[in-house]
Amino acid sequence: MDGQKNTTGEWKSQLIRGETRRQAIRELEKHPEAELAEILQSIDIELLVDVLPLFSAEKQGLVFAAFDMTNRLHLFRRVSKKWFASLFEQMPSDSRADIFQHFSTQERVNLLPYLSKSTREDVLRLSTYPHDTAGGIMSTNFAIIKEKQTCEQAIQEIRKEVPREKMLYHLYVVDEDMHLIGYMSLKDLVIAEPNELVTAIMQTEFATASLDEDRESVAKKIEKYDTIALPVVNENNQLMGIVHHDDAIEVIRAEQTEDMEKFMGIIPGDEVLNYNQTTVLGHFRKRVIWLAILTVVGFVSGMIIQRYEDALSALMILALYIPMIADTGGNSGSQAATVVIRAMALGQVNINNWMAILFKEMRISALLAAVLALIAFFLILILSWESDTTLNHSLGFIAFGISAALAFQIITSTIIGAGLPLLVNRFGGDPAVAASPAITTIVDISGLLIYFGVATLLFF
Amino acid sequence: MDGQKNTTGEWKSQLIRGETRRQAIRELEKHPEAELAEILQSIDIELLVDVLPLFSAEKQGLVFAAFDMTNRLHLFRRVSKKWFASLFEQMPSDSRADIFQHFSTQERVNLLPYLSKSTREDVLRLSTYPHDTAGGIMSTNFAIIKEKQTCEQAIQEIRKEVPREKMLYHLYVVDEDMHLIGYMSLKDLVIAEPNELVTAIMQTEFATASLDEDRESVAKKIEKYDTIALPVVNENNQLMGIVHHDDAIEVIRAEQTEDMEKFMGIIPGDEVLNYNQTTVLGHFRKRVIWLAILTVVGFVSGMIIQRYEDALSALMILALYIPMIADTGGNSGSQAATVVIRAMALGQVNINNWMAILFKEMRISALLAAVLALIAFFLILILSWESDTTLNHSLGFIAFGISAALAFQIITSTIIGAGLPLLVNRFGGDPAVAASPAITTIVDISGLLIYFGVATLLFF
Numbered sequence: 001m002d003g004q005k006n007t008t009g010e011w012k013s014q015l016i017r018g019e020t021r022r023q024a025i026r027e028l029e030k031h032p033e034a035e036l037a038e039i040l041q042s043i044d045i046e047l048l049v050d051v052l053p054l055f056s057a058e059k060q061g062l063v064f065a066a067f068d069m070t071n072r073l074h075l076f077r078r079v080s081k082k083w084f085a086s087l088f089e090q091m092p093s094d095s096r097a098d099i100f101q102h103f104s105t106q107e108r109v110n111l112l113p114y115l116s117k118s119t120r121e122d123v124l125r126l127s128t129y130p131h132d133t134a135g136g137i138m139s140t141n142f143a144i145i146k147e148k149q150t151c152e153q154a155i156q157e158i159r160k161e162v163p164r165e166k167m168l169y170h171l172y173v174v175d176e177d178m179h180l181i182g183y184m185s186l187k188d189l190v191i192a193e194p195n196e197l198v199t200a201i202m203q204t205e206f207a208t209a210s211l212d213e214d215r216e217s218v219a220k221k222i223e224k225y226d227t228i229a230l231p232v233v234n235e236n237n238q239l240m241g242i243v244h245h246d247d248a249i250e251v252i253r254a255e256q257t258e259d260m261e262k263f264m265g266i267i268p269g270d271e272v273l274n275y276n277q278t279t280v281l282g283h284f285r286k287r288v289i290w291l292a293i294l295t296v297v298g299f300v301s302g303m304i305i306q307r308y309e310d311a312l313s314a315l316m317i318l319a320l321y322i323p324m325i326a327d328t329g330g331n332s333g334s335q336a337a338t339v340v341i342r343a344m345a346l347g348q349v350n351i352n353n354w355m356a357i358l359f360k361e362m363r364i365s366a367l368l369a370a371v372l373a374l375i376a377f378f379l380i381l382i383l384s385w386e387s388d389t390t391l392n393h394s395l396g397f398i399a400f401g402i403s404a405a406l407a408f409q410i411i412t413s414t415i416i417g418a419g420l421p422l423l424v425n426r427f428g429g430d431p432a433v434a435a436s437p438a439i440t441t442i443v444d445i446s447g448l449l450i451y452f453g454v455a456t457l458l459f460f
Numbered sequence: 461m462d463g464q465k466n467t468t469g470e471w472k473s474q475l476i477r478g479e480t481r482r483q484a485i486r487e488l489e490k491h492p493e494a495e496l497a498e499i500l501q502s503i504d505i506e507l508l509v510d511v512l513p514l515f516s517a518e519k520q521g522l523v524f525a526a527f528d529m530t531n532r533l534h535l536f537r538r539v540s541k542k543w544f545a546s547l548f549e550q551m552p553s554d555s556r557a558d559i560f561q562h563f564s565t566q567e568r569v570n571l572l573p574y575l576s577k578s579t580r581e582d583v584l585r586l587s588t589y590p591h592d593t594a595g596g597i598m599s600t601n602f603a604i605i606k607e608k609q610t611c612e613q614a615i616q617e618i619r620k621e622v623p624r625e626k627m628l629y630h631l632y633v634v635d636e637d638m639h640l641i642g643y644m645s646l647k648d649l650v651i652a653e654p655n656e657l658v659t660a661i662m663q664t665e666f667a668t669a670s671l672d673e674d675r676e677s678v679a680k681k682i683e684k685y686d687t688i689a690l691p692v693v694n695e696n697n698q699l700m701g702i703v704h705h706d707d708a709i710e711v712i713r714a715e716q717t718e719d720m721e722k723f724m725g726i727i728p729g730d731e732v733l734n735y736n737q738t739t740v741l742g743h744f745r746k747r748v749i750w751l752a753i754l755t756v757v758g759f760v761s762g763m764i765i766q767r768y769e770d771a772l773s774a775l776m777i778l779a780l781y782i783p784m785i786a787d788t789g790g791n792s793g794s795q796a797a798t799v800v801i802r803a804m805a806l807g808q809v810n811i812n813n814w815m816a817i818l819f820k821e822m823r824i825s826a827l828l829a830a831v832l833a834l835i836a837f838f839l840i841l842i843l844s845w846e847s848d849t850t851l852n853h854s855l856g857f858i859a860f861g862i863s864a865a866l867a868f869q870i871i872t873s874t875i876i877g878a879g880l881p882l883l884v885n886r887f888g889g890d891p892a893v894a895a896s897p898a899i900t901t902i903v904d905i906s907g908l909l910i911y912f913g914v915a916t917l918l919f920f
Contacts, residue, residue: 030665034684159651168647169629169688186646187628191619205490223713224494226706228629228688245705246686252709253683256716257802264798264896265791275803280820284827287795294791295832295866298784299839305780306843312779319772319779320765323786323904324758330790331725331754331897335747338724342717343735360740367744372755379759383766406755436724436896437791444783 011039015051025054033059037066045078052087058166061090070277072099076107085114094139094247097126126241134209134218137251138232138241144172145198147181152194158186169228172239173202180208180231180239208233211240215251220347222248259345259432263338265290294441301326301444308452311460317384318455321402322448324376329409329447330440332368333417336361337439340418341431354422358415365414369407377403393459405447405454412450413443471499475511485514493519497526505538512547518626521550530737532559536567545574554599554707557586586701594669594678597711598692598701601626605633605658607641612654618646629688632699633662640668640691640699668693671700675711680807682708719805719892723798725750754901761786761904768912771920777844778915781862782908784836789869789907790900792828793877796821797899800878801891814882818875825874829867837863853919865914872910873903 006014006027014024028036040048040063052060064072064087076084076099088096088111100108100123112120122140129135143162145154154171162168171189173182182202192201207225209218209232222230222245229242258268267286278286305312305322312319340357343349349357380399417439421431466474466487474484488496500508500523512520524532524547536544536559548556548571560568560583572580582600589595603622605614614631622628631649633642642662652661667685669678669692682690682705689702718728727746738746765772765782772779800817803809809817840859877899881891 030663032666032685034686035665155650158647162647162651166647167645169645185627185629186650187618187622187626190615190646190650191622203490205495206492223706223709225492226494226704228705244686245688245709246683249683249705249709249712252712253716253806256713256720257806260720260798260802264795266795266798275799275808275817280823280827283799283820283824287792287799287824288828288831291788291791291795291828292832292835295784295788295835296839298787299781299843301783301787302780302843305783309776309779313773313776316769316773319769319782320762321759322779322782323761323765323908324755326783326786327758327761327790327897327901327904328751328755330787330900331751332747334896335724335726335751338720338726339735339743339747342720346713346717348735357735360743363740364743364747367740368748368751371748372752375752375755379756383759383762436794437787440790440900441787444787448783 333413336417793873796877
């Protein structure tokens with residue numbers, strides 16, 4: 001870590017010049033894949049095609065797997081299938097299945113003949129699982145131990161079988177039919193007595209995922225059990241693959257981004273939305289649908305106001321505070337929805353708590369309503385001092401009426417905001433689709449009804 | 461994994477009855493800590509005090525570390541310091557420092573005498589680092605190898621030194637002054653030639669964190685390098701601790717929750733907001749500040765409408781569409797802000813791209829404006845067919861004016877929504893504090909100005 005480090009630009013020029021290339025490769029071979037991928041993604045594709053095969057086979061696969069999907073596809077489409085196949089063979093099995101799912105049918109058919117039988121079978125099997133399930137994100141690179149072995153024998157086998165570059169932290173103990181019967185960490189094996197049976201030191205109580213389990217639930221298990229990898233089994237409890245902790249991190253990021261986008265009325269795509277790689281038209285498509293629906297629904301407010309046109313022209317002061325009432329309602333509703341959606345996502349509350357949640361939100365909103373109505377009351381007195389208050393009502397009485405409407409609006413919209421995610425969840429939906437813009441628009445409508453309802457009651 | 465499993469209730473009753481307790485403990489000892497913590501957190505504290513010491517020492521520490529913070533503190537406050545100290549000694553060093561930071565000064569002083577010298581020093585040192593830095597989340601449980609050793613010697617040492625329950629995946633190679641010079645995975649060590657020097661097989665290019673590095677940056681490094689643990693070094697490159705991958709997951713969850721709460725105008729606390737454990741008053745305090753500020757700012761809209769009171773009473777139709785214009789502006793602004801904040805959090809764009817971002821948002825908003833204005837134009841024609849349009853303007857012309865104002869409003873608010881997070885970031889703030897309610901309120905004001913501006917220009 002000491003000594004001077006080369007910048008990406010310096011590495012680039014060393015790779016271009018033939019005489020320094022060999023030395024540069026030898027240095028770069030030692031770098032972490034993430035850094036190497038950064039450097040190699042910044043060089044021209046012609047140079048990349050020359051340089052990449054100079055790295056060790058395992059390194060090539062790992063570095064390429066660390067490329068952005070766009071760059072991976074770009075390289076694939078520029079080189080011969082034969083050249084690509086040797087790289088493809090070396091990729092970790094989960095990234096291999098991932099890029100394979102991005103190929104067109106024709107591209108798949110073109111690539112398959114160049115692959116070894118085992119790779120071909122592996123990639124075809126993995127790419128049949130939906131990408132949002134345990135099967136879709138698992139890797140088939142795992143180390144197994146037969147149940148009859150001693151610790152010594154198991155270590156010998158690992159020495160022989162596991163290539164240098166491959167990561168290996170957990171070992172899975174299986175019987176002759178690949179039924180998963182236990183697991184151990186490599187350390188448990190190393191510190192055990194050499195002639196002890198592996199079955200004597202293995203852990204038999206552990207979490208597993210099933211092939212079709214939702215990827216979010218898989219990530220939550222990895223998080224809950226603080227584990228490095230979660231074994232994935234089929235319905236016969238046979239070991240099919242493992243999901244690594246770094247895939248869990250990726251899933252958590254993707255799901256949370258998706259949740260936030262859904263909540264703000266943006267339709268999430270298959271991949272995490274990459275701001276730069278999404279075109280203007282792509283962004284437009286993701287955003288326009290909710291906006292259009294809500295603009296149309298927004299006209300309902302117009303129709304409500306139209307119904308109260310007479311009241312409005314008789315008491316012009318009412319028009320002034322429509323946006324304030326609407327905004328405060330929208331804000332308190334969205335806040336309540338955010339808090340409830342997060343609490344549900346983190347598993348702190350669930351649908352069975354709905355009565356407790358709504359009761360709690362009711363008490364919170366009563367406090368909020370009291371404080372904000374008081375603020376509004378005095379502000380109206382100050383700001384509308386010179387307004388002409390027709391209909392023989394004192395300004396104080398009018399301010400009281402508007403503040404009371406505001407208080408009702410805050411309580412109603414908080415309950416709507418907290419209740420909508422619960423309702424969506426109750427009918428099997430994702431709470432995050434109870435979008436904040438939808439809440440804003442709904443509480444605008446309820447707010448106007450409350451506002452004019454209170455006004456009619458008090459002033460006319 | 462086969463055979464019938466006990467439910468939490470069944471475990472509970474087995475633990476209560478003296479004659480089945482020993483058997484239950486033996487079974488539970490094999491369970492993952494997360495499950496065990498769930499069971500033990502559900503039993504009465506008197507029973508817990510009896511039962512917990514029956515587990516192996518390491519298990520006790522790990523299970524207690526998996527308790528919720530509230531339950532950990534609750535137990536601490538109910539038992540004797542001496543009883544607690546033996547549990548405390550067994551906890552992983554990072555959770556130990558974490559709970560220690562939650563103690564009052566008096567509680568710390570009371571506990572310290574019961575601790576061993578090494579634990580006391582460790583916890584005092586760790587708890588001096590701020591909780592949002594690498595030092596604050598790192599663990600001091602790591603395995604080091606001296607640089608002069610052979611692989612065989614290193615393995616012998618691990619066999620001797622590392623207790624059964626401790627996790628161990630990476631080994632750090634240090635010189636006699638604890639300078640970090642390399643690392644290797646346990647697997648690299650196991651498959652190496654026994655008489656090779658550890659320095660020959662270690663990796664020398666790897667990422668590290670500094671003690672005062674922000675925890676979010678630490679989590680991002682763990683994510684980028686797909687590593688299981690990131691070494692933390694001081695300014696002399698001496699190894700001080702490691703941050704585990706599961707801490708990275710926790711940080712990512714916490715930061716994203718915090719971002720979403722900030723964005724919805726909720727003041728986040730030190731801990732991830734736990735919905736149930738936060739009181740009504742606690743929720744109220746977190747939510748009231750922004751709401752109150754924005755209600756006050758919302759009165760600016762009232763003042764703007766007041767200025768245009770004459771126009772409004774002359775052309776009542778204008779009042780009808782105020783909420784629709786305001787909502788659509790708020791929604792498109794919040795959408796733009798969400799997309800930009802996520803892209804910045806995921807490292808896809810940064811402040812240097814601001815021109816490109818704003819230009820892209822301008823093009824997206826132009827498309828949105830065109831579609832929505834068209835929808836609005838026809839809806840106004842349909843809904844206001846019977847309205848009386850004074851001032852001798854045709855309904856078509858009025859509908860055109862309102863739709864044009866809507867189009868301007870969408871473009872302006874999209875740019876404000878995308879620009880505000882960039883601006884906050886430019887001045888060193890967290891983009892997520894460019895709260896969505898603030899954007900809604902700001903674009904309400906700009907929207908009203910545009911609306912009445914266009915109306916005055918066209919109709920009066």
